[in-house]
Amino acid sequence: MSVMPIDKYRPVQTVALHDRQWPNRVIDRAPIWCSVDLRDGNQALIEPMGTDRKQRMWDLLVRLGFKEIEVGFPAASQTDFDFVRHLIDNDLIPDGVTVQVLTQSREELIRRTFDAIRGAKRAIVHLYNSTSTLQRRVVFGLDRDGITEIAVRGTKLIKELVPTVPETEIVFQYSPESFTGTELDYARDICGAVLDAWQPTPQHKAILNLPATVEMATPNVYADQIEWCHRNFARRDSFVLSVHPHNDRGTGIAATELALMAGADRVEGTLFGNGERTGNVDIVTLGLNMFTQGVNPELDLHDVGDIVRTVEYCNQLPVHPRHPYGGELVFTAFSGSHQDAIKKGFAAMEKSNSGLWEVPYLPIDPQDIGCSYEAVIRVNSQSGKGGVAYLLLTDHGLDLPRKLQVEFSQVIQKLADETGKEISSKVIWHEFEQEYLVPGRVEVIGHTTLPTGRGERHIEAQVRIDGVEKTIRGEGNGPLNAFVDALKREIDIDVDIADYREHALRSGSDSSAATYVEAQIGGKTLFGVGIDSNIVMASLKAVAGAVNRGLRKAAA
Numbered sequence: 001m002s003v004m005p006i007d008k009y010r011p012v013q014t015v016a017l018h019d020r021q022w023p024n025r026v027i028d029r030a031p032i033w034c035s036v037d038l039r040d041g042n043q044a045l046i047e048p049m050g051t052d053r054k055q056r057m058w059d060l061l062v063r064l065g066f067k068e069i070e071v072g073f074p075a076a077s078q079t080d081f082d083f084v085r086h087l088i089d090n091d092l093i094p095d096g097v098t099v100q101v102l103t104q105s106r107e108e109l110i111r112r113t114f115d116a117i118r119g120a121k122r123a124i125v126h127l128y129n130s131t132s133t134l135q136r137r138v139v140f141g142l143d144r145d146g147i148t149e150i151a152v153r154g155t156k157l158i159k160e161l162v163p164t165v166p167e168t169e170i171v172f173q174y175s176p177e178s179f180t181g182t183e184l185d186y187a188r189d190i191c192g193a194v195l196d197a198w199q200p201t202p203q204h205k206a207i208l209n210l211p212a213t214v215e216m217a218t219p220n221v222y223a224d225q226i227e228w229c230h231r232n233f234a235r236r237d238s239f240v241l242s243v244h245p246h247n248d249r250g251t252g253i254a255a256t257e258l259a260l261m262a263g264a265d266r267v268e269g270t271l272f273g274n275g276e277r278t279g280n281v282d283i284v285t286l287g288l289n290m291f292t293q294g295v296n297p298e299l300d301l302h303d304v305g306d307i308v309r310t311v312e313y314c315n316q317l318p319v320h321p322r323h324p325y326g327g328e329l330v331f332t333a334f335s336g337s338h339q340d341a342i343k344k345g346f347a348a349m350e351k352s353n354s355g356l357w358e359v360p361y362l363p364i365d366p367q368d369i370g371c372s373y374e375a376v377i378r379v380n381s382q383s384g385k386g387g388v389a390y391l392l393l394t395d396h397g398l399d400l401p402r403k404l405q406v407e408f409s410q411v412i413q414k415l416a417d418e419t420g421k422e423i424s425s426k427v428i429w430h431e432f433e434q435e436y437l438v439p440g441r442v443e444v445i446g447h448t449t450l451p452t453g454r455g456e457r458h459i460e461a462q463v464r465i466d467g468v469e470k471t472i473r474g475e476g477n478g479p480l481n482a483f484v485d486a487l488k489r490e491i492d493i494d495v496d497i498a499d500y501r502e503h504a505l506r507s508g509s510d511s512s513a514a515t516y517v518e519a520q521i522g523g524k525t526l527f528g529v530g531i532d533s534n535i536v537m538a539s540l541k542a543v544a545g546a547v548n549r550g551l552r553k554a555a556a
């Protein structure tokens, strides 16, 4: 028993295609892209675009390299009509770009559509009528022959009108709208009847567009439907097989990719998937999915931020922060193990220098689509040492030893747990300074070292201890040990250096050095960090830093 009324719904018919070929195919080239942002996207907006927004969208689509753009439904509204005229009258359609216009199969609408495109060099006239069992029954009250008659009548009228626009090359497109709810044999018959009326040739192909007007089944079913049509429709060499997927089940991308494997030549969709209900298929994602497989998408998607901004302006709808490729959070890892792997991935790539992008959790290099690495790692209570270390490295050039990463990440973890908030790189640096860099009871001011004559170094270090300046002296096998010796002699602090690392700072204008000491102080293991333009000073500051932390902890 279900609490949901499952008896209201029936599963869709699957396709009896037992020798299907599409599962063995791969997508190895881009399809013909057709943007329908200015028509299908526009008809779904709360506020349809005015001329200014349409123009901005048009400019973007041309810039991205679309060669076919559905610019409107000119017989539906004056704004749509005027925009088509604006493009033609002002010669705004670049060579190689074809405008497409949609019309129902109704005489007055078709005639008006021809008025809209008069003067264009080339135009696709897109005729549609619904063919599904449901729409035949409840919307049109017609049988198959009646619906076919509507489509053929419209096709014949378009053919008749072609000579009235002699300066325009007309490409004919037909959509059996609601194709996914149409029996395949009927889709074949109505498309066959339409093509018989149009008489396309391999040189002058028509376009048959098979829309998932409503996405009704798993993507494999759409792929089967498309492969069936690809193999069973007549005149296959005389039409371009186009798909027009919607995203009702959230699988529009998958359905389109499988449809391409199944024989589709062309895809109609929108930028970031705006469109009726849950949207049309998203062409940006399709293109970038191809790109990440090393396939040229034949669209210029190198500045995704620009696309997002324009699309948000034109549609007056936001792109979701998790939207593939375009969302503001899609290149950000908050979680510790992801951050650790990303940091290691970047380091390994730098080392191998193979030119291949191989960073765990990042299927694409953000820089390839105009994004920076800035947002790749952000820290909150779900983060670990890797993320904190990554930010200190990228923003401050500090390459912390592993054990210091562990030590400091506990400071940040505590803060993140206490606040429940994201901890910015600025706050991480502030905490790092407070923990390791601010002067404490022992402050190093200067030093001189001399050989002792016994193979050791003698140090005279100027220090401030509890605010009082003094010179302390010691000896050791190097300046660091000599300084440790001086501290023990003069102020009775027992410091044992367990590990020492240094590196030049990767960022910053001066050639500063960073040193890290791991010290045993009063039975505790503590790190100290020193940064200075002089490498010896940096190491003395690191020892003093560890001592100060030890004193601070002892006093707490």
Ligand SMILES: CC(=O)SCCNC(=O)CCNC(=O)[C@H](O)C(C)(C)COP(=O)(O)OP(=O)(O)OC[C@H]1O[C@@H](n2cnc3c(N)ncnc32)[C@H](O)[C@@H]1OP(=O)(O)O
Binding pocket: 040, 043, 073, 075, 076, 077, 103, 104, 105, 106, 128, 129, 130, 139, 140, 150, 177, 213
């Ligand atoms: C899946 C899609 O996206 S299809 C595209 C849908 N887009 C739009 O509808 C946006 C623009 N449309 C409009 O502005 C209007 O629908 C107009 C101006 C085109 C037409 O408006 P109206 O004349 O008021 O009619 P309306 O759209 O309600 O049309 C319904 C009538 O057209 C018929 N009809 C609907 N589609 C078609 C078609 N493709 N071909 C022929 N007749 C059709 C219906 O059966 C109905 O007939 P009835 O009045 O005899 O019952």
Ligand SMILES: CC(C)C(=O)C(=O)O
Binding pocket: 040, 102, 128, 175, 177, 178, 209, 211, 212, 213, 214, 244, 246
């Ligand atoms: C007009 C047609 C192609 C359409 O938008 C659809 O079926 O979704």
Ligand SMILES: [Mg+2]
Binding pocket: 040, 211, 213, 244, 246, 276, 280
């Ligand atoms: Mg549509």
